[in-house]
Amino acid sequence: MEYVGVVIISHSSKxxxxxLELIRQVIKDVPVATAGGTEDGEIGTSMEKIHEAISSVMSEKGVIALYDLGSARMNAEMAVEFNQLENVTIANGIPLVEGSYVAAVESSIGKSREEIEEAIQKVKQMEI
Structure with a gap:
């Protein structure tokens, strides 16, 4: 089965x-990648690491990327635009832990990128 990939973007690699460790306790098959911290191991985000993470989990069904803080969003948007990536949803304003977990669960049952986006919007509204 083909899955929507999930990318976790955080200022902290830890x-x-x-x-990712939390998600892997329950969801094993969904491609999930992390882009945490900078290239030199510092706190921050990296457009290159985000691009690599997205590329590593890309499928025909696309990718959902979730982030922790606003500058991570900016780097994710630049990674998508600069590399002309398609079928990538950057989930704006979604709680990172709950949103990533729900995205992985929804992907594991074969949901589309649009259906997953709808499900994680409910996380934002705390309807789950």
Whole structure:
């Protein structure tokens, strides 16, 4: 089965890796990648790391990318635009932990990128 890929973008590599560990306790098959921290291991985000993460989980069904803070969003948008990536949704304003988890669960049951986006919007509204 083809899945929507999930990308976790955080200023902290430890936070991103910890969230991946949490997801992997339940969801094993969905491609999930992290883009945490900068290239030199500092706090921050990297357009290149985000691009690599998106590319590593890209499928015909696309990718959902979730982030922790506004500058991560900016770098994600630049990575998508600069590399002319298609079928990528950057989930704006979604709580990172809950949103990433729900995105992985929804992807694991075969939902489309649009259906997953709708489900994680409910996380934002705390309707789950």
């Amino acid at each position: 936070l991103a890796e910890g969230l």
